[in-house]
Amino acid sequence: MTSLRLHDSMRRQKVAFEPLQPGKVGMYVCGPTPYAPAHIGHAYSAISFDTIRRSLKFLGFDVRYVRNITDVEDKIIKAAHESNEDPMALAARFTDDYNRDMARFNVMAPDIEPKVSTHIAEIIALIEKLVANGSAYATEGDVYFECDTFKPYGQLSGQSLEDLRAGASDRELVEKSKKSSADFALWKAAKPGEPFWDSPWGKGRPGWHIECSAMTHSHLGETFDIHGGGKDLIFPHHENEIAQSQGAYGTNTFARHWMHNGFLNFGGVKMSKSLGNVFGCGEIAKAVGGEALRFFCVKHHYRSPIDFEVEEIRSADGTPTGVRFRSLEAADRDLEYFYITLQKIDAFGAGDDGAVLPDAEKLITSAREALADDFNSPKVMAALHEAATLANKLLAEGKGLDKQLRKRSIARLGKDLRTVGDSLGIFSADPAVYLRERRARLVERKGIDVAVVEGLLAERVAARAAKDYARGDAIRTELGGLGVELLDTPQGTDWRVHDDAS
RNA sequence: GGAGCCAUCGCCAAGUGGUAAGGCAAUGGUCUGCAAAACCAUCAUUCCCCGGUUCAAAUCCGGGUGGCUCCUCCA
Incomplete structure (x- = not known):
């Protein structure tokens, strides 16, 4: 211990x-x-x-x-x-x-x-x-x-x-x-x-x-x-x-x-009913998902006051129409990186028993040291990022590596990411479910018409099959204007909502 | 009036005596029909200001400046 x-x-x-x-x-x-x-x-x-x-x-x-x-x-x-x-x-x-x-x-x-x-x-x-x-x-x-x-x-x-x-x-x-x-x-x-x-x-x-x-x-x-x-x-x-x-x-x-x-502050100010900055749990979960808030919290040290950025959204005539939780949206983007990584790791499959690359077995130790020092969860986050980066690197490039060693190392990283994630209460969802729900939230936030997107997507698949790249790229551009990004993979084309800070 | 906290790269954020983690953003590159994703590289000689202690300070002490909290229900 x-x-x-x-x-x-x-x-x-x-x-x-x-x-x-x-x-x-x-x-x-x-x-x-x-x-x-x-x-x-x-x-x-x-x-x-x-x-x-x-x-x-x-x-x-x-x-x-x-x-x-x-x-x-x-x-x-x-x-x-x-x-x-x-x-x-x-x-x-x-x-x-x-x-x-x-x-x-x-x-x-x-x-x-x-x-x-x-x-x-x-x-x-x-x-x-x-x-x-x-x-x-x-x-x-x-x-x-x-x-x-x-x-x-x-x-x-x-x-x-x-x-x-x-x-x-x-x-x-x-x-x-x-x-x-x-x-x-x-x-x-x-x-x-x-x-x-x-x-x-x-x-x-x-x-x-x-x-x-x-x-x-x-x-x-x-x-x-x-x-x-x-x-x-x-x-x-x-x-x-x-x-x-x-x-x-x-x-x-x-x-x-x-x-x-520590306390949660909004724009440097304490939350209070008189300032109108009290937000319900349901409202947060609907806007960015529950895990994004969790992730945001554990990115900060528990004793620090944490500052929370909230922006009021107004319509053209200045009527307030809602709020955007900027900090949580950023946390959700970060969280998505981990889930995409986990999804790729899962798809890569389990390795056999045996040794893994030295760098692939450091996460647990790093997390243990960080948490044993007054529960320094931000330090654990740094270790999680390093592990995910290594996993992505191994997934992308197997050159010069023993095939089984590579497979074992990737599987080990996936397992440890989840184990350490569990110590912070994150990464327990099925990646596919998380990603699907996240996309649904973004579709809602940006007011995207899914039927239109899928129609254009089908059209582009046909155009590319016919090697009509000009038409394909035109559709990509058109979808880009709607806030949709295309992801061409060997398995086909998927799409995601472009999520920048705007 | 009393008690206490905070100030670190454009933004978020660790580090509390031994020579500045990590993330986002940015820039260049690899990959790609083009992209996206992913990866690689670059990115704070410096930690609000002024003094002091020390071989050594973002870290300790004194004094400023700015922000916040508790003393009243509050997570």
Whole structure:
């Protein structure tokens, strides 16, 4: 097993990863609050940690991956009231939606997907423990965690309680029943019309943070290896989780490593509803395909903020008619190169057993080294490109090479491209299916009439058969004007949509 | 006000003390009836600016400039 180094948000540097049990990883990632359709930001976070999970597997670890669903929360209740729907039903609906959307991006289902609603007893037990040991106090049906009882508070986010109080008082957020503005709710008394559960403090529901402390404990134990989530969750969510869990179980418990992924920005600006730059997963998948987004994400390092180019399309009179995802379109072009290469490799056939060219067996090692260095997926991309280039070279030119050695090497490259691709969640589609779907997307985007194309194509085949090259070239030019490129091969003529940046 | 991040070729993007990965684009070439695809070659003496530390800095320190995020629901 390769020794792994990862960036730990708590220590703010790359550290050696030492799992509690050799070869095993217990990992918890904060999942969504399902109150609306998932957007591309949810996807980025899910993809980032799915890639880490897959990479850990690739590196030889046995991973237990837990991703929660916050199905009891203010936003759900609010959305349910607006749509006159039962909150739990609404959450269940959007949970299914979320999982279906993530599947578009090859995000694997978690090993365990705990929900707040099925962990109420564990949550109450944890709160009781905190009340009993003096870390929390009940007031008017609410229970708050008292931050002053937890000395290390603020370690993860680098905030001090004094600074936080100063900031809070400016905004008049001090709730009357709290001892201090920094204290946060573990349990909230139910208001009329809200879902509730019975508890020692009356009818109510859990606060936002406590679920993760309870669920990690249930499914991974007091101490586990990795806790992950989006950068925005560092404060207050993860800070509060630490306070709760360590307040209950001791300061050497809870997550041994913290990992956070960067944000997705649009033109250098954060995504937000007010700026109108929130894009749904379905919209992305329809425009460029799910794998293009995945590919785009893993081309970047998970900790970097990634910038996303979106262009508004307007008709001649200036009316917005849609958007183009330029960065994703570019990623899709890059992805196509790999699928075309894989298709050619597959068609070339398998070789017999035996040695391969030295350069044809470097990919796995390169990928392992790159991923073991804080999951450097962009570095893996470079290795994938090198391997694909070599495969294409061997496919095009067999001169001076032993026939079987060449065949074995090409087959090996194909196998390793898929193995390494799998560690990033890419290249798992059938090349023919991918290429067919991609062409369909481009036909749609460019408004190409397939019947016209195929008619001209048939005409050109006839002209070339009659050695009427002038007519054939004229048709090529005509199709070029429609945005269609012809690919003459020994097997016949295929066509593709010319995909430049325009 | 407090906490933190980022700035690397026209564009995207790794690299965080040892002498600038990779992709796109571009240019030339091979192949092709012509093309496309594919392959080959060329493409940052330099990493926002100014100082400093060091035998050695894109990488460390100090000071600027520009951009961004968190502290409030947020992936």
